[in-house]
Amino acid sequence: MNIELTTQQKALQMEVREYMKTVMTPELLEEMKIPEFKEGGGPEFRKQYARMGADGWIGLSWSKDLGGKELSHVEQYIFTDEVVRSGFAYPFLTTEAVTPVIAANANAEVREEVVGGVKQGKVTIAIGYSEPNAGTDLASLTTRAERDGDDWIINGQKMWTSLGNFADYVWLAARTDPDASKKHKGLTMFLVPTNIEGFSLTPVHTLGVRTNATYYSDIRLPDKYRVGEVNGGWKLITGQLNIERLSLFTHGQVASLYEGVCEWAAATDAPKGGKIIEQPWVQHNLAKVKAGLEVVKLICWKQAWAMDQGPLDMADASVAKVYSSEFFVELYRMLLEVMGQAGTIATHSPGAVLKGKLEFRWRVGAVLTFGGGTNEVQRDIIAMAGLWMPRTR
Amino acid sequence: MDFTISEEVKSAQQLAQKILGDFTEVDKLKAIEQQEERMDTALWQALAEAGLLGLDIPEGNGGTGLGFYSLTTLCEEVGRTVAPVPVIPVLVSAAGTLKRFGGSAHNEKWLGGIASGSTLVTAGLEEYNNDDPTAPASTAQKMDGGYSISGTKICVSLAKSAARILVSARAGDDLVVALVDPRAAGVTLNAQRVTTGETRHELVMDKVQVPTADIVAVGREAVAAMEWALQATRTALAAMAVGVCDKMMRITGSYTSEREQFGRAIATFQAVSHRVADCYIDVECLRLVTQQAASLIDQGRPAEEAVKMAKIWCGDVTHRVSQASQHCHGGTGVDRDYVLFRYCELARQIELTAGSSAQLVGELGQDICADYLAKAG
Numbered sequence: 001m002n003i004e005l006t007t008q009q010k011a012l013q014m015e016v017r018e019y020m021k022t023v024m025t026p027e028l029l030e031e032m033k034i035p036e037f038k039e040g041g042g043p044e045f046r047k048q049y050a051r052m053g054a055d056g057w058i059g060l061s062w063s064k065d066l067g068g069k070e071l072s073h074v075e076q077y078i079f080t081d082e083v084v085r086s087g088f089a090y091p092f093l094t095t096e097a098v099t100p101v102i103a104a105n106a107n108a109e110v111r112e113e114v115v116g117g118v119k120q121g122k123v124t125i126a127i128g129y130s131e132p133n134a135g136t137d138l139a140s141l142t143t144r145a146e147r148d149g150d151d152w153i154i155n156g157q158k159m160w161t162s163l164g165n166f167a168d169y170v171w172l173a174a175r176t177d178p179d180a181s182k183k184h185k186g187l188t189m190f191l192v193p194t195n196i197e198g199f200s201l202t203p204v205h206t207l208g209v210r211t212n213a214t215y216y217s218d219i220r221l222p223d224k225y226r227v228g229e230v231n232g233g234w235k236l237i238t239g240q241l242n243i244e245r246l247s248l249f250t251h252g253q254v255a256s257l258y259e260g261v262c263e264w265a266a267a268t269d270a271p272k273g274g275k276i277i278e279q280p281w282v283q284h285n286l287a288k289v290k291a292g293l294e295v296v297k298l299i300c301w302k303q304a305w306a307m308d309q310g311p312l313d314m315a316d317a318s319v320a321k322v323y324s325s326e327f328f329v330e331l332y333r334m335l336l337e338v339m340g341q342a343g344t345i346a347t348h349s350p351g352a353v354l355k356g357k358l359e360f361r362w363r364v365g366a367v368l369t370f371g372g373g374t375n376e377v378q379r380d381i382i383a384m385a386g387l388w389m390p391r392t393r
Numbered sequence: 394m395d396f397t398i399s400e401e402v403k404s405a406q407q408l409a410q411k412i413l414g415d416f417t418e419v420d421k422l423k424a425i426e427q428q429e430e431r432m433d434t435a436l437w438q439a440l441a442e443a444g445l446l447g448l449d450i451p452e453g454n455g456g457t458g459l460g461f462y463s464l465t466t467l468c469e470e471v472g473r474t475v476a477p478v479p480v481i482p483v484l485v486s487a488a489g490t491l492k493r494f495g496g497s498a499h500n501e502k503w504l505g506g507i508a509s510g511s512t513l514v515t516a517g518l519e520e521y522n523n524d525d526p527t528a529p530a531s532t533a534q535k536m537d538g539g540y541s542i543s544g545t546k547i548c549v550s551l552a553k554s555a556a557r558i559l560v561s562a563r564a565g566d567d568l569v570v571a572l573v574d575p576r577a578a579g580v581t582l583n584a585q586r587v588t589t590g591e592t593r594h595e596l597v598m599d600k601v602q603v604p605t606a607d608i609v610a611v612g613r614e615a616v617a618a619m620e621w622a623l624q625a626t627r628t629a630l631a632a633m634a635v636g637v638c639d640k641m642m643r644i645t646g647s648y649t650s651e652r653e654q655f656g657r658a659i660a661t662f663q664a665v666s667h668r669v670a671d672c673y674i675d676v677e678c679l680r681l682v683t684q685q686a687a688s689l690i691d692q693g694r695p696a697e698e699a700v701k702m703a704k705i706w707c708g709d710v711t712h713r714v715s716q717a718s719q720h721c722h723g724g725t726g727v728d729r730d731y732v733l734f735r736y737c738e739l740a741r742q743i744e745l746t747a748g749s750s751a752q753l754v755g756e757l758g759q760d761i762c763a764d765y766l767a768k769a770g
Contacts, residue, residue, distance in 0.1 A: 291754070
């Protein structure tokens with residue numbers, strides 16, 4: 001039991017941290033001021049993403065025959081943590097969640113096209129799971145794919161297709177067996193190129209970032225874009241959820257906000273003398289944040305370590321999701337309280353503290369507790385898998 | 394980064410589980426609760442014979458030398474079984490401090506007897522409104538052949554039967570750590586009943602003559618000893634809280650799965666199961682911060698901040714899990730014929746021992762402030 005990073009792990013951490021400073025160019029920071037490109041997709045983003053590919057930073061966890069380095073989960077987490085901390089809109093779902101599934105299940109030609117493209121930092125993939133009437137109850141989705149000769153005809157609508165406005169593909173879950181009794185067994189996964197005829201989208205502006213509604217109207221998709229077996233989609237969706245979560249709730253991104261607020265509070269005068277940080281209520285908030293952050297760090301490390309030992313315990317994975325998502329929301333509030341009115345000044349406005357990062361993170365953070373599997377379902381899982389309690393109804 | 398628990402430590406914990414389980418049936422607990430002193434001496438002997446009292450005592454002194462981390466797993470198991478044995482005051486606060494700061498004379502004199510169960514040395518680290526043993530109000534005056542100590546320590550476990558009580562006192566600018574004989578002239582022991590229902594003692598020392606042979610450390614070494622004792626005690630309390638809370642939560646999970654109202658098990662209501670799931674999350678968080686603090690101390694690395702965070706979590710989680718467990722049980726939970734009340738009492742005792750969450754949040758905040766002001770120059 002030694003819960004500290006080894007010398008090599010620390011070296012990797014610093015190497016990624018230094019490298020990411022070169023990725024976050026002044027041009028990219030400028031581009032990210034445009035709301036459309038805040039989460040990536042602009043020309044400078046594409047340039048830097050491709051550079052990461054050329055420099056060999058994409059797909060480190062992949063197997064060697066895919067061109068990866070087979071990093072352990074712990075090393076992969078260290079990489080992820082630092083990339084998120086840097087603020088680069090790295091498409092983790094593309095690189096860590098979806099691409100390995102495609103590599104393992106896709107037709108050889110598509111595999112070459114997509115996996116190769118991702119490796120080079122030229123391809124991004126949006127997720128097409130949720131629909132207007134299928135969110136938490138994902139298996140009730142109704143987007144249809146019907147076989148027609150060597151092709152599939154796809155019709156339906158997806159919601160919250162983030163990155164869909166610049167992604168090259170949508171990783172689409174569609175119903176291929178309309179028999180309602182086979183809810184989970186009637187789904188198949190497809191890769192839909194976004195330049196295909198019949199694909200369209202409209203922007204959805206949220207409390208935080210832009211996302212999309214995407215439409216699939218009589219799309220004729222060659223069978224080579226089907227991934228995995230017909231009606232075998234559910235296990236491809238659920239198989240990568242834990243990996244997905246481990247890239248959503250990382251420690252560095254929130255730790256850097258905490259550090260930033262501490263530095264600001266130590267440098268800023270309080271109205272009645274001394275510095276902001278010398279006030280007891282400020283110290284109270286900072287201490288609560290620190291004690292909570294410590295657990296985020298330990299939970300992330302423990303998850304990454306456990307994934308290297310074998311399958312992740314179901315209850316533990318849900319604990320990590322619920323705790324981190326709810327704590328992130330608390331953290332945003334407690335740090336914003338320290339800044340008070342100044343905390344409401346948005347990015348690029350004069351007087352914004354920490355470039356308005358917290359004001360923005362709070363906005364984006366509103367989705368955390370329900371995204372990636374709503375916390376009520378996670379608590380159900382904890383009660384059943386962790387405590388052997390009966391299923392709730 | 395390695396969360397692996399060694400096979401030796403695991404098997405010691407399993408052995409502790411087995412022995413503690415055998416000795417903590419309700420009838421036995423009830424019988425011990427009737428005694429004047431809340432201690433199961435037969436269980437203590439059984440733990441000694443299994444080598445479990447000497448987990449953090451070197452082999453050369455009659456222990457098994459598995460280290461501090463292993464000792465915290467014993468504390469966890471004692472919490473899980475609410476066993477009436479003084480593992481924290483004797484094995485952590487007293488023996489752990491003597492081992493590290495007592496030098497060979499104290500090691501040879503005391504550790505063997507503690508490991509074999511023949512000698513009890515306890516600790517009195519807290520005073521009224523002061524749980525910091527590096528800054529006691531008690532005073533020590535140098536005299537020929539030792540020190541004369543005056544002052545009051547509170548809620549001391551096993552004060553009557555212990556051979557010595559480890560205390561700290563101020564001698565001018567110096568700190569003194571001493572072993573006080575509770576039978577010495579000038580010592581008064583006043584019984585104090587505490588939340589767990591056990592009798593502890595207010596230790597009043599009026600010019601108690603402590604011979605040089607019973608002085609453990611003076612000056613900087615004494616400060617280091619008391620800093621270690623406080624950190625180790627807090628960490629051990631957090632480990633015990635892991636056991637207490639884990640068990641309370643599991644009792645509650647089982648009870649609500651069986652208890653039926655409106656024709657169904659109440660665990661099938663999300664409002665109930667989610668409350669228990671929240672306990673599960675809390676316990677996992679507490680476990681992680683406790684393991685971190687324990688492993689740092691085990692390796693002899695700086696642990697002050699990790700320990701503070703562990704005790705903050707300990708205070709919050711004991712309170713929340715205890716309250717949720719009571720609540721989900723309804724009236725059954727408060728009935729003294731049911732097991733839960735012992736856990737709730739112990740949880741509160743742990744929460745308020747060696748620094749509460751509110752206090753430590755305040756201290757941690759001051760540390761953060763000092764740290765960042767220094768960085769800001």
